[in-house]
Amino acid sequence: MKDAHIRFETATDKVATRITKMRPSAVRMLFAAATRPDIISLAGGMPDVSLLPKTAVRKAARAAIDAQAITLQYGGTNGLLETAQVFCDIVRDVGIRHKPENVIITTGAQEALDLIAKTFCDPGDIIITEGPTYLGALQAFSAYEPEVHTIGFDEEGMRMDLLEAELERIGKGNPRLKFCYTIPNFQNPGGVTMSPDRRKRLIELSHEYDFIIVEDDPYGRLRYEGGHCLPMRALDESVIYLGTISKMFAAGLRVGWIMAPPGVTAKINLAKQGTDLCGSMFDQKMAAAYFTETAWQHTLQKFIKTYDKRRRAMMDALEEFFPPEATWTHPEGGFFVWVTLPAYVDANSMLAEALDHGVIYTPGDSFYPDGKAGRNCMRLNFSYPSPEDIREAIRRLAEVIEDRLELYRAFIKAGAISE
């Protein structure tokens, strides 16, 4: 018999192939560095929960404590009906009509992503996403071993010409094609928003090529300029719509939701039973109380004002410090800016120098399924640091980029590499 230590070592040999294929999240690894006081982090994606009024938080927590017979007990897999009703009321403002009985409350939108892939994907099935896309979605999907096909975007969101060409290649009626996952508002990591025309076109294509649209909308309420765009779920009831309280209230409470047609809801419910039986009733009750018993709309305006100031600080600093070779997106809301550097700059290897200069960001390759594309890109977050820190971080980062560019300019001049 092997001794316990050897057994512990060799147990990793038994790990499933899907786990060995998973890449660790660069963002998680960066969290350790982000806590150093000399580092300004543009790497995360955290809401600034210090903006929440303590009285509102206390009121919501009190409501959850007072209902302990419900909130400290197991609940139904779909979650608290009361909370589902609150989410249906919230999305009615943006044009979505949905019945609370057909809502599944999830442990954050992150669990929703896992459940969607668990419900729809066999190994080798095809998922379409924006490229780059939310790395947590890529991580969740990868456990079910799909083929992820990425489609580039511009300032109007996912490019429909590229999508149509890809759909032609996949073929009409291909049973392996399951869904298109998109973040139409202030995309993570791109910061771009899908135009109303492209939303309509995507819906048409979903019918023509027979795939589901999964619309992930964590940032929709955080718009700092421009007019509101209707969610695709408001235009077509076959769309699966994902929401979360993480950016409007509290990311630590882990409450999100899935709004899907009733037949699909029943299947996702089966998938969720095996995952966690039910989500946290305490968190769900707190969420319901926050959105019914406090002035949450007022607090949301406070979030919007604060994040807008930080977004402007980032846009101004990029203009002031970044070299002319760099380009970046101009988000009208959300948390992120996507920066593209000349093709010869590797943002991944540059991170170590950035850390030495006291700034970190998320390298672009983290947002692609194979980690091969996006190497000359980076995602910058503006929701968390102060405007002063953002300016200083961009100044430091510009220095690091300038060093790289100088090196490459010298190589190019010497004819050692081509532009």
Ligand SMILES: Cc1ncc(COP(=O)(O)O)c(C=O)c1O
């Ligand atoms: C696009 C997107 N979807 C889902 C999530 C997960 O959110 P939650 O905190 O609700 O799990 C995030 C978190 O940053 C996100 O950016």
